[in-house]
Amino acid sequence: MLRRRARPGREADPAGADPLDAAQERRVRAVLALGGVPQADLPDGVQQVRLRLLERAASGREAPRDVSAWAAVVASNLAVDWHRARRRQDRLGERLAALRPPEHTVGGEDTRLLSLAVARGLDELPDAQRQVVVLRFYADLPVRSIAEQLGVPEGTVKSRLHTAVRALRDRLHQDEVV
Known part of the structure; x- marks a missing residue:
């Protein structure tokens, strides 16, 4: 047509x-x-x-x-x-690195490297996993609230968190950050 x-x-x-x-x-x-x-x-x-x-x-x-x-x-x-x-993704990584509480800055350069490595790892996660990690660990929401807000079962939130944390841990070990 x-x-x-x-x-x-x-x-x-x-x-x-x-x-x-x-x-x-x-x-x-x-x-x-x-x-x-x-x-x-x-x-x-x-x-x-x-x-x-x-x-x-x-x-x-x-x-x-x-x-x-x-x-x-x-x-x-x-x-x-x-x-x-x-650019939004790049800024997200920078913001997440800056969100670390001041009491964790004891190591100086080491902590900055860890923060940047975590931010890069978050950028590589699928959207659904990144979303639950940010809501749980950066926004400090309980699993139940995350499930309600996203309209998914609590088990799904827990599964996504588990998979995302494991992927982040593997990434940090691979990059020899931890």
Whole structure:
């Protein structure tokens, strides 16, 4: 549907066809790459552009006059969003390192290294595990409150905490921090 409107004279695409042709996909990949998105994340970015095109068509809005240009703008916005998310993650690590109570600063440089290593380890955890670790150990919420706030059973919170703490411990041993 989108291609037909963007390219008069072509036959209508069958239902479920790819809204981006090969040239448009290459252009989207190039815009994402030039925007600084890592090679590993490019397929996800292309899928996001496809999804937005399909959502636009499903909502009944008119297709863009130039699908290729529209897709490039969307790709550019996705690259900006990717950088914002990355900066947020970096700041989270810095904030978590700064949250250590002052009484634990006895070791000076050693404690700073430990804090940074823990922050990096937290960055590598899946979102659900990171969330329960932060709520339990940094926000000091009991397991029951975490379960209620997240809408999951207490056992799930405990399981996520156990898995996350084990992963953090392994990471700290691997990095020879502890």
